[in-house]
Amino acid sequence: MTIWFASGNHHKKKELSDILSPYSINIKIPSEAGIEFNPEESGTSFLENAMIKAKALYDLVGEPVIADDSGLCVDALEGRPGIHSAYYGGEGLSSIERNALVLSELGDNPNRGACFVCAMVLYYAPNRFFIAQEPLFGNIVKDMESARGSGGFGYDPILYISEYKRTVAELTEEEKNRISHRGRAGIAIGRLLG
Amino acid sequence: MTIWFASGNHHKKKELSDILSPYSINIKIPSEAGIEFNPEESGTSFLENAMIKAKALYDLVGEPVIADDSGLCVDALEGRPGIHSAYYGGEGLSSIERNALVLSELGDNPNRGACFVCAMVLYYAPNRFFIAQEPLFGNIVKDMESARGSGGFGYDPILYISEYKRTVAELTEEEKNRISHRGRAGIAIGRLLG
Numbered sequence: 001m002t003i004w005f006a007s008g009n010h011h012k013k014k015e016l017s018d019i020l021s022p023y024s025i026n027i028k029i030p031s032e033a034g035i036e037f038n039p040e041e042s043g044t045s046f047l048e049n050a051m052i053k054a055k056a057l058y059d060l061v062g063e064p065v066i067a068d069d070s071g072l073c074v075d076a077l078e079g080r081p082g083i084h085s086a087y088y089g090g091e092g093l094s095s096i097e098r099n100a101l102v103l104s105e106l107g108d109n110p111n112r113g114a115c116f117v118c119a120m121v122l123y124y125a126p127n128r129f130f131i132a133q134e135p136l137f138g139n140i141v142k143d144m145e146s147a148r149g150s151g152g153f154g155y156d157p158i159l160y161i162s163e164y165k166r167t168v169a170e171l172t173e174e175e176k177n178r179i180s181h182r183g184r185a186g187i188a189i190g191r192l193l194g
Numbered sequence: 195m196t197i198w199f200a201s202g203n204h205h206k207k208k209e210l211s212d213i214l215s216p217y218s219i220n221i222k223i224p225s226e227a228g229i230e231f232n233p234e235e236s237g238t239s240f241l242e243n244a245m246i247k248a249k250a251l252y253d254l255v256g257e258p259v260i261a262d263d264s265g266l267c268v269d270a271l272e273g274r275p276g277i278h279s280a281y282y283g284g285e286g287l288s289s290i291e292r293n294a295l296v297l298s299e300l301g302d303n304p305n306r307g308a309c310f311v312c313a314m315v316l317y318y319a320p321n322r323f324f325i326a327q328e329p330l331f332g333n334i335v336k337d338m339e340s341a342r343g344s345g346g347f348g349y350d351p352i353l354y355i356s357e358y359k360r361t362v363a364e365l366t367e368e369e370k371n372r373i374s375h376r377g378r379a380g381i382a383i384g385r386l387l388g
Contacts (some may be wrong), residue, residue: 008371030343047245051241073321115321117321125329127267127309127311127327127328127329128327128328128329129325129326129327130324130326130327130382131323131324131325131326132322132323132386133321133323133324134322134323135320135321136318145246176264188324188386189383191386192326192382192385192386194304
């Protein structure tokens with residue numbers, strides 16, 4: 001089965017494809033079909049933004065759609081960057097600059113608790129949808145020298161997972177897809193479809 | 195496993211218990227534990243209201259919670275009664291009066307299409323939840339003489355399911371739980387837990 005994924009991000013497409021492959025689900029994104037897709041993410045939660053993206057693409061294609069919204073929530077920053085994760089500090093920043101910004105805001109606060117959160121929607125038909133929201137709990141590293149790993153993207157290098165004694169960016173793809181927020185949300189959706 | 199159900203309605207509790215029993219899930223409601231539970235359902239969708247109830251009860255008990263919100267959406271009435279189904283026409287009306295009100299608003303409009311919708315939330319832990327929203331499509335009967343059946347509750351007697359050649363209130367409990375909006379949403383949640 002092939003399902004639309006409401007995203008323009010090829011890295012995320014690859015990750016979700018890997019997560020859903022055990023369930024025989026293939027993923028295609030709007031740009032591959034020449035469809036322009038830039039909905040305004042005006043929600044106030046991951047859930048609302050994922051629903052906005054899912055409904056917008058469903059209205060365009062009229063076929064089952066998966067959409068997600070995710071971000072990093074830092075306890076001592078009252079949940080920031082949260083839904084603003086992708087453009088925190090301004091559109092022009094690089095991932096490294098964004099990671100440095102979070103570390104600088106957190107300073108030497110001993111409360112390093114944080115989590116990635118992913119809300120994933122399968123919009124299946126009118127009035128019919130499934131949603132899974134899953135967290136991945138960890139701790140923010142103490143400085144940019146401790147921000148390690150070349151895997152993953154975004155804030156992956158600054159979230160340290162004690163159980164694995166590594167940052168998310170140091171996990172193998174297989175490890176990350178099994179325990180991550182997006183991985184676990186995708187597995188719930190896959191189980192419902194499979 | 196025993197899970198809280200954010201409801202004060204014993205009829206709904208019985209229905210959800212039957213739906214979830216194949217997954218070895220038992221249901222308890224706040225009143226059985228002496229907990230007062232009357233959250234304001236101020237959302238603008240079934241999904242929002244189900245989330246409000248789930249979060250409110252989770253905040254009280256700190257254990258996994260199921261909540262749902264459901265209603266009847268009539269195509270020719272622009273989706274009414276919708277989220278206002280439970281008190282449509284005013285708090286004081288009986289189910290029969292409410293059914294008569296919907297039939298009178300619809301008049302002899304040939305477009306009888308309608309559906310029950312149920313949004314069900316399993317709020318499992320902070321930042322972790324699953325949601326299934328499912329519809330049950332049918333047609334509104336033509337008048338109160340055609341409103342048949344003693345099973346079910348609410349608008350069940352006026353939604354006719356062509357495939358079964360009966361109204362929802364004429365279905366057996368087993369049939370209803372297999373095909374209904376609440377039944378199918380509950381089955382999705384049960385499969386994720388099971």
